[in-house]
Amino acid sequence: MKLTQITETPVWKSIFRHKFEDTPRNRSLAVTSNVFLHLHPIKVDRDAIKFRFTFCLGGLSLFMFIVETITGVLLMLYYRPVPEYAYLDIKLLEHTVLFGMFLRNMHRWAAHAMVILVMLHMLRVFLTGSYKPPREFNWVVGVMLLVITLLLSFTGYLLPWDQIAFWAITVGSKMAAATPFLGVDGPFHEFFHITDMNDMKYLLLGDSDVGGNALLRFYVLHCVILPLASVLLIFVHFWRIRKDGGISRPL
Ligand code: HEM
Structure with missing residues (x-):
């Protein structure tokens, strides 16, 4: 079978679409304008990919995120986010499920590693001046990724x-109650008639204290909302690196 029998089909043309005549130059254009055929940049500066310039810290942060996603989905198979079962499920996972303790520890250690790696990556970007134009927007995207990483951890x-x-989140949510204007214990809370039933702490916990509502809220944030937000921002982050001319060069 000839390759053109596939490349001339309407299905192929609807995926790999380009409206130019079929010359060698335009064929390469079809490749470079397609996200699947062209995940890697056309050219990469030799200095920019030196290990000692990035220490691969961004890549390692991504690797930890992938490890967290895979182990996290497996953990979801054994965990119910209700006060009656949550603690018991973790104990059962550790002591009755094959490799359960290993799975849990992998998720926990990779989470610690991710927080450390993201911070080191940020430090590297700062020390190499890679936040400067044209990369300011990607720095801002990075800050959002840092906040999301910390929220995932929390x-x-x-x-x-x-x-x-229980007590860590009790302390953490009391900090939310101290938010200026929007926390019941924060300065200027009378400004918006804030009480303990409509402040930042209530928004975080779904209640005025840590309980079943908080557990469910944190579970949905941890397993759905924050990971989806991370994936979206990681895509924007990587796309921006390409648009900003690749990784910055060493001076
Ligand atoms: C989940 C978190 C993050 C992931 C997965 C990630 C991933 C990456 C990767 C793979 C690169 C390519 C270069 C390298 O490996 O160092 C990169 C570059 C970059 N990152 Fe991140 N990053 C994250 C968080 C951050 C944070 C917290 C900041 C700063 C606040 C940041 C700012 C930047 C900037 C400005 C660049 C371009 C650097 C250059 O051109 O030299 N990123 N990121």
């Missing part, structure tokens, strides 16, 4: 529903 902390989780 929301995941409550899920084992043990003593340390």
Whole structure:
């Protein structure tokens, strides 16, 4: 079978679409304008891919995110986000499921590693001046990714529903109550008639104290909302690197 028998079909043409005549130059254009055929940039500066310039810290952050996604989905098979079962499910996972303890520890250690790696990556970007024009917007996207990484860590902390989780989130949510204007214990809260039933802490916990509502809210944030937001921003982050002319060069 000839290759043209495939490339001339309407299905192929609807995916790999280009409206130019079929010359060698235009064939390469069809490749470079297609996201699947062209995940890698056309040219890469030799200095920019030196290991000692990036230490691969961004790539390692991404790797940890992937490890978290895979182990997290597996953990979801054994965990129910209700006060009656949450703690018990973690204990059952550790002691009755094959490789359960390994799975849980992998998720926990990769989470710690991700927080550290993202911070080191940010430090590298700062020290090499890579936040300067034209990369300012990508720095801002990066800051959002840092905040989301920390929020993933914070929301995941409550899920084992043990003593340390319960009291850590009690302290954390009291900090939310101290938000200026929007927290019941914060300065100027009278400005918007804020009470303990409509402040930042209530928004975070779904209640005025840590309980079943908070557990469910943190679970949905941890397993759905924050990971989806991360994936979206990671795509924007990588797309921006390409649009900003690739990774910045060493001076
Ligand atoms: C989930 C978190 C993050 C992931 C997965 C990620 C991933 C990456 C990757 C793979 C690169 C390519 C170069 C490299 O590996 O160092 C990169 C570059 C970059 N990142 Fe991140 N990043 C994250 C967070 C951040 C943060 C927190 C900042 C700063 C606030 C940031 C700012 C930048 C900038 C400005 C560049 C371009 C650097 C250059 O051109 O040299 N990123 N990121």
